[in-house]
Amino acid sequence: MSFSPLINELVSAFKILPGVGAKSAQRMAFSLLERNREGALHLSKVLHDAMEHVSHCEQCRTFTESRLCKICENPMRSESGQLCIVESPQDVLAIEQTSEYKGKYFVLMGHLSPIDGIGPAEIGLNELAELLIAESVSEVILATNPTVEGEATAHYIGQMCKEKDIKATRIAHGVPVGGELEYIDGNTLTHAFTGRRQF
C-alpha cells in the first residue's frame, strides 16, 4: 500500500473488524475521510468509551456499563423463578424480541470447549451455582446453541441442576416455522420426530 502513513494505519486498524478485509477497510477509511468526518469522530469517541467502561453485569454476566444490567435490575423478572441460560448477549436480545419470556438470564459468554482451555470456571458456572442457591430458581431453561459444544454445555449444567434438585428444561429443536421439510437436515428432522407432541 502506498497511501500516506496515517491513512495506511487507519486502513489496517479497520481490518480488526470481523468480515472486513483490505478492500472493505480501504473503502471505509476513504468513505469517512470524504463524506463523514463528524460521524467518524463520534465513532472514535463512542468506541473509546465503550471499551473503557463496558464490563459484565454482576449477576447475569452480560455486557453492561452499570453494575447490574436492565433485566437483572428489574424485580418483576424474578417473579417467575425462571432462569434462562444462553451463550451470548446477542442471544438475550433475540429472546427478548419475542416478548415471550419474562424470567431472568444467565449469559455464559461462550460454551464449554476443553480443547481451547474453556472449562466450567471460564463460563461462570461457579457464579451460576451461587446464583441458583441465592435466588430461589424454580426452573433452569437451557437455551445454548444446538451445536456439539452447546449441547455439551447444556448437559453439564443440566447435571448441576439435577444435583441441586432444580428442574432443568431444554428449548425444543425441530423444523423452523416457515421452513420446508425437504430442505431440513436429517439431524434436525430426527429432533423434530423425537420431540413430537400430541396434536
Add this chain to the structure above:
Amino acid sequence: MSFSPLINELVSAFKILPGVGAKSAQRMAFSLLERNREGALHLSKVLHDAMEHVSHCEQCRTFTESRLCKICENPMRSESGQLCIVESPQDVLAIEQTSEYKGKYFVLMGHLSPIDGIGPAEIGLNELAELLIAESVSEVILATNPTVEGEATAHYIGQMCKEKDIKATRIAHGVPVGGELEYIDGNTLTHAFTGRRQF
C-alpha cells in the same frame, strides 16, 4: 434494541460505515468487546487522528497528512512531464500498483455532476489550470472512470488542454485481459473495435 445505552450507541455509530447494517454493526461491537479491546482502542485513536490531521495534498489534491503527498514530493516524478487525471486516491493506488506509470497525478476527488452541484471549481479544475502552467506538463492522461460523468469530465478537461495547446490522451477502453468476448457488453465491444490497433 435493548442492550445497555453505551452498547446501543456503539452499534449505531458503526452503522455509518459503508456496507454495514444493523446486524454487522452488532457483530462488530460484540466482537471487539469480547475479543479485542486493545485493537479497538487503537482503532479509536487512529480514527480520531486521521479525521483531525488528514487533509489534501497542495499539488495533486489526494489525501495526505503532510503538505505534499509522497508522489508530488518526489522530483523524479516530474521528469516525464506527464500528468494523470484520476477521480479518487484509490485510483492512484490502482495505477501505482501496475508500476507502469512514472509521472505525476491530479486527483479530482469526484467528477463533474451538475445535478449534484459539482462543477469545475468543486473538482479543482482552477488549481489544475494553474498547475498546467506552473509545471511544464507535456501530456495530460485522462484516466477518469468510463461512466457518463467520467467521460464528461474527461471531455471538459480535454477541451481545457486543447485551449492551452497541451497534448491530452484518454486511457484505452476495451475488452479486459482475461475477459471473454461473449460476456462483454456491447458498449465496451464498440470501444474495443473503434480503438483497434495494427497487430
